[in-house]
Amino acid sequence: MTGRWPAWPLACALSLTATSVFADAKGESWLKKLDQALSRPRDQEMLTEMVIQAPAGEPRRIGIRVHVRGGRRHMELLYPGDVKGTKILSLSRTQMYVYLPAYKKIRRIATHVRDQSLFGADYNYDDMSTPTYGDLYHAEFLGETKTQVRLRATLRAGQISPYGKIEFTLRKSDAYPEELKYFNARGTHIKTEVRRDYQCQQAMCVPRYMKMVDHSRSNHWTECLQKDWKLNTSFGEDVFSLRALQRSE
Amino acid sequence: MRRTGSMGARAALVVLFAVGLSSAARAEVSLKFSGKLQSDLRFRVLGARVGSWYGLQELAPGVSFNENLVKFKLQASAGRFRGVADVDVIAVGAPRPGDFGELLDRSKLDPIVVKAHSLFVEATDLLPGLDLRVGQQVVNWGKGDQFNPTNNLNPNDLWDPLLFGQQLGTPMVKADYTFYREWTLSGVLVPIFKPAQLPSSARLGVASLDRLPFVEDSLRWRLHAEQTLVRDILKYPTVVTKAIPVLPEARLDNMQFAFRVAGVLAEHDLAFSYYNGRTDMPQPFVNYTRLNAGRRCSPSDPNDCVAGMIETEVELGYPRMQVLGFNASGQVNALGWLSKRIQPIGYRFELGVFFPQEASIILLQDRMDFGLRLEPAGEYAYGLGGRRPLTVKSTPFAKWTLGLDYSFGRHVYANVQWVHGFVDEFGAGDFFSEGWAVRRGGAAGNAASLMTCALVDPKGERCATEILRPRLGDYLVLGLDFKFLSEQLLVRLFMIWDLIGVYEEKWDAQANRRVRTHHGTFSAEGFSAVFFPEVTYNFGHGLELSAGGLFKVGKEHTKFGDPAAGGSEVWTRARFTY
Numbered sequence: 001m002t003g004r005w006p007a008w009p010l011a012c013a014l015s016l017t018a019t020s021v022f023a024d025a026k027g028e029s030w031l032k033k034l035d036q037a038l039s040r041p042r043d044q045e046m047l048t049e050m051v052i053q054a055p056a057g058e059p060r061r062i063g064i065r066v067h068v069r070g071g072r073r074h075m076e077l078l079y080p081g082d083v084k085g086t087k088i089l090s091l092s093r094t095q096m097y098v099y100l101p102a103y104k105k106i107r108r109i110a111t112h113v114r115d116q117s118l119f120g121a122d123y124n125y126d127d128m129s130t131p132t133y134g135d136l137y138h139a140e141f142l143g144e145t146k147t148q149v150r151l152r153a154t155l156r157a158g159q160i161s162p163y164g165k166i167e168f169t170l171r172k173s174d175a176y177p178e179e180l181k182y183f184n185a186r187g188t189h190i191k192t193e194v195r196r197d198y199q200c201q202q203a204m205c206v207p208r209y210m211k212m213v214d215h216s217r218s219n220h221w222t223e224c225l226q227k228d229w230k231l232n233t234s235f236g237e238d239v240f241s242l243r244a245l246q247r248s249e
Numbered sequence: 250m251r252r253t254g255s256m257g258a259r260a261a262l263v264v265l266f267a268v269g270l271s272s273a274a275r276a277e278v279s280l281k282f283s284g285k286l287q288s289d290l291r292f293r294v295l296g297a298r299v300g301s302w303y304g305l306q307e308l309a310p311g312v313s314f315n316e317n318l319v320k321f322k323l324q325a326s327a328g329r330f331r332g333v334a335d336v337d338v339i340a341v342g343a344p345r346p347g348d349f350g351e352l353l354d355r356s357k358l359d360p361i362v363v364k365a366h367s368l369f370v371e372a373t374d375l376l377p378g379l380d381l382r383v384g385q386q387v388v389n390w391g392k393g394d395q396f397n398p399t400n401n402l403n404p405n406d407l408w409d410p411l412l413f414g415q416q417l418g419t420p421m422v423k424a425d426y427t428f429y430r431e432w433t434l435s436g437v438l439v440p441i442f443k444p445a446q447l448p449s450s451a452r453l454g455v456a457s458l459d460r461l462p463f464v465e466d467s468l469r470w471r472l473h474a475e476q477t478l479v480r481d482i483l484k485y486p487t488v489v490t491k492a493i494p495v496l497p498e499a500r501l502d503n504m505q506f507a508f509r510v511a512g513v514l515a516e517h518d519l520a521f522s523y524y525n526g527r528t529d530m531p532q533p534f535v536n537y538t539r540l541n542a543g544r545r546c547s548p549s550d551p552n553d554c555v556a557g558m559i560e561t562e563v564e565l566g567y568p569r570m571q572v573l574g575f576n577a578s579g580q581v582n583a584l585g586w587l588s589k590r591i592q593p594i595g596y597r598f599e600l601g602v603f604f605p606q607e608a609s610i611i612l613l614q615d616r617m618d619f620g621l622r623l624e625p626a627g628e629y630a631y632g633l634g635g636r637r638p639l640t641v642k643s644t645p646f647a648k649w650t651l652g653l654d655y656s657f658g659r660h661v662y663a664n665v666q667w668v669h670g671f672v673d674e675f676g677a678g679d680f681f682s683e684g685w686a687v688r689r690g691g692a693a694g695n696a697a698s699l700m701t702c703a704l705v706d707p708k709g710e711r712c713a714t715e716i717l718r719p720r721l722g723d724y725l726v727l728g729l730d731f732k733f734l735s736e737q738l739l740v741r742l743f744m745i746w747d748l749i750g751v752y753e754e755k756w757d758a759q760a761n762r763r764v765r766t767h768h769g770t771f772s773a774e775g776f777s778a779v780f781f782p783e784v785t786y787n788f789g790h791g792l793e794l795s796a797g798g799l800f801k802v803g804k805e806h807t808k809f810g811d812p813a814a815g816g817s818e819v820w821t822r823a824r825f826t827y
């Protein structure tokens with residue numbers, strides 16, 4: 001017992017040090033605003049076309065229907081045929097499932113798959129299952145202009161993410177992000193995402209256009225084009241159940 | 250006239266009402282249509298054969314498979330109700346007219362097979378939390394990849410070795426009741442038993458007469474000695490002329506049923522199941538033998554002659570079994586302590602504990618006069634104290650799959666599995682309880698010693714030689730995916746490796762007893778593996794072209810070198826999905 005007590009103040013000191021290095025009150029406040037903006041809708045239904053740069057020939061287009069409620073997300077791939085019928089259910093950052101129509105089977109997605117590309121896109125499973133950032137990252141205020149705020153978010157101790165740091169450029173008016181720069185654990189800038197052409201309903205907005213560029217893949221890019229967006233339609237809770245996923249056949 | 254007019258108006262109203270209802274209903278119905286067109290062309294690079302010029306079964310080198318398939322999948326849903334049809338229409342592409350008349354028969358020249366994976370209707374929340382699905386369907390409870398000892402409701406579809414793990418759709422009634430969050434209780438009833446679809450190469454297995462299925466050593470040894478004696482000395486080889494599957498009658502007590510409770514606990518998916526039914530792999534239960542005397546010689550060698558044939562008909566049954574199942578999947582951070590960069594490893598564990606019905610076999614024979622010896626008609630004298638020999642003991646046994654997977658960077662995905670008990674293995678026989686499968690059998694010795702073994706000291710133990718494997722093997726399954734060009738190019742290396750090897754058993758005159766020698770998995774006699782390389786390029790818009798090989802390596806007595814495994818092939822596939 002006596003041998004263990006000195007560890008407590010040491011741990012607290014380290015924790016405080018970490019907070020003071022990677023976070024400040026203004027940054028934390030803006031990160032909170034960002035999370036609030038992103039989680040403001042009760043639920044959303046979206047129809048998105050993902051356009052993936054192809055090594056040769058025309059880009060690959062994948063149609064996705066997305067249901068979002070809180071931190072839960074359900075995605076159904078609509079086209080092309082080779083991925084049609086695939087469904088991804090994200091109940092939390094550590095509980096994700098994929099339904100594979102060719103095998104008529106549900107498979108749990110392990111954490112090591114989270115930073116894997118989603119059907120060759122520059123978005124990965126983790127991008128799809130991270131609805132807010134405050135629980136994962138500390139934030140540090142980097143600066144501001146008349147219209148924008150810049151933050152640097154650093155991964156909290158004990159959290160797992162493909163990104164050690166993210167630099168946000170937020171709209172000052174409503175805290176929606178316009179640009180996100182992703183860094184890996186070693187601090188290398190690996191991806192840049194832009195979100196623009198926001199459309200808004202009831203003070204809630206989504207970007208009509210998103211583009212992720214992966215610098216570690218020779219600036220390979222993926223665009224997401226919002227085709228349809230419905231807000232607070234109160235669709236059934238069943239969408240986010242394993243039971244519904246089992247009925248995918 | 251008025252009456253007619255009134256009736257006409259009423260009829261018109263009814264029609265209008267019906268049309269109105271139907272259009273209202275039609276407005277609510279949503280239809281989803283999908284499918285694929287696929288063309289498979291395969292070449293067997295090495296042939297496989299069993300038997301001599303009499304009773305020869307052969308898989309010749311050359312084009313081994315040329316199927317063209319169209320899949321139609323239609324889902325119609327209206328509110329909480331839906332119907333699903335998932336049907337393959339396959340042009341088999343191998344005309345085999347048996348006689349001139351069949352040249353006039355289009356179904357023989359252009360054979361078409363229709364395979365219904367799903368044809369069911371489903372009601373969701375029939376009562377709160379209760380879903381009901383009725384019709385042809387596949388119930389896929391196993392968490393393992395391709396090796397699923399708890400998937401017992403549907404028979405295995407082993408027709409296409411590239412689709413290993415696929416199951417045949419079966420008519421059944423399934424009810425799922427979600428009683429708490431993600432926890433579901435399921436019950437399934439299968440009214441009519443359906444056996445496994447075997448691969449075309451399975452006929453070579455039936456022709457492998459030395460693979461005696463009896464549990465009792467002494468009977469096997471004696472029969473090896475007898476078979477060798479009558480084949481090599483008396484010149485009466487044994488051939489299988491007919492193998493007749495006998496399916497259980499469609500009676501209430503032959504219906505299969507199963508229950509399962511499944512849910513999520515502490516971020517692990519768990520399921521416990523119980524199945525009561527039958528194995529889908531055939532087991533012999535009646536063997537009828539008769540002598541067809543008459544000298545005949547090999548067409549290619551007039552000196553290679555026999556005095557006649559011992560013709561055997563075998564009836565195949567499907568013993569009952571009960572299976573307790575357990576499935577778990579999730580992830581464990583087993584190596585995270587080494588480095589923060591090592592992420593949790595995904596795992597899947599699937600266990601089936603089988604309680605088989607004891608199965609015996611009846612050996613019947615016609616009167617057989619070999620000149621030297623006359624065998625009376627009737628049941629064979631087994632020498633087992635009045636009971637019949639067993640093909641399956643009632644000893645419980647377990648089959649399982651433990652799978653781990655991990656991604657190395659963005660390009661490499663690895664999947665490793667330990668499989669205990671292959672899909673065609675049934676019956677106790679592993680490190681828990683002894684039980685052997687004969688991979689090759691015969692008898693050694695001259696005419697005098699064979700006659701002694703077969704007729705004088707009818708134990709046969711001094712003559713019989715056998716190559717054995719435990720009834721349940723252990724296999725390492727390794728899959729590696731290499732993804733390139735935005736995942737449009739997939740290079741897959743897949744391997745199944747038999748970890749057991751084989752045991753050679755024979756009489757040792759010096760030791761004055763039978764001795765068993767183990768030929769391990771690294772030995773020339775014991776090594777056996779499947780190598781399955783594949784390259785697929787996805788052109789986008791649903792078009793994929795693939796090519797690969799399916800190479801089965803090992804001696805003929807091993808698991809995969811077995812001619813009944815089908816030999817080695819190279820294959821190509823073009824697929825368009827929509």
